[in-house]
Amino acid sequence: GENVEQHPSTLSVQEGDSAVIKCTYSDSASNYFPWYKQELGKGPQLIIDIRSNVGEKKDQRIAVTLNKTAKHFSLHITETQPEDSAVYFCAASKDDKIIFGKGTRLHILP
Amino acid sequence: GAGVSQTPSNKVTEKGKYVELRCDPISGHTALYWYRQSLGQGPEFLIYFQGTGAADDSGLPNDRFFAVRPEGSVSTLKIQRTERGDSAVYLCASSSQGPPNTEAFFGQGTRLTVV
Numbered sequence: 001g002e003n004v005e006q007h008p009s010t011l012s013v014q015e016g017d018s019a020v021i022k023c024t025y026s027d028s029a030s031n032y033f034p035w036y037k038q039e040l041g042k043g044p045q046l047i048i049d050i051r052s053n054v055g056e057k058k059d060q061r062i063a064v065t066l067n068k069t070a071k072h073f074s075l076h077i078t079e080t081q082p083e084d085s086a087v088y089f090c091a092a093s094k095d096d097k098i099i100f101g102k103g104t105r106l107h108i109l110p
Numbered sequence: 111g112a113g114v115s116q117t118p119s120n121k122v123t124e125k126g127k128y129v130e131l132r133c134d135p136i137s138g139h140t141a142l143y144w145y146r147q148s149l150g151q152g153p154e155f156l157i158y159f160q161g162t163g164a165a166d167d168s169g170l171p172n173d174r175f176f177a178v179r180p181e182g183s184v185s186t187l188k189i190q191r192t193e194r195g196d197s198a199v200y201l202c203a204s205s206s207q208g209p210p211n212t213e214a215f216f217g218q219g220t221r222l223t224v225v
Contacts, residue, residue: 046213
């Protein structure tokens, strides 16, 4: 089945700098790649997603890139703000179940 | 404008007891998912419903776990003979169409502690 690897597990960046989180997936048939943000005590919330027929997608300060050949996808957050501090999960989906990475804890330093 | 609602928010039970966890999906959403999240880990897939039927239950760890969705709306995750290793946050999500590839909205989860 699908396996999603995510790194780094922890990331600290200065406020205003950019943050990059990288993921790889194993099943070449996966065609949907959502990213979720999870704050303490809450369920994951979708922040951006990308489908396999698209290489890049941007929404304000957040962008995601997908390299299907290498089975890599990445999340980029620019101009980071204190409220960006949270745990971020990448995920991959082929048919039904969404398989998640183990998460990246992002700390925005003042 | 209610989102996915899960009850209870916290549940403490003794080892060996039976528990039921409830999920109220967003109205009209046909797809419903259950995940389990252990501390410091990503959500782990358990089961997926499309309507009333379980379309994929390959993530259920063993036969102590069972889930139902009799009317295609509310779902209940049932755990028999609970073990300390079952302690985790159980997350429910729903989406408007299910696969392929539509946004899944998560509830806040039920934190289950088995003592």
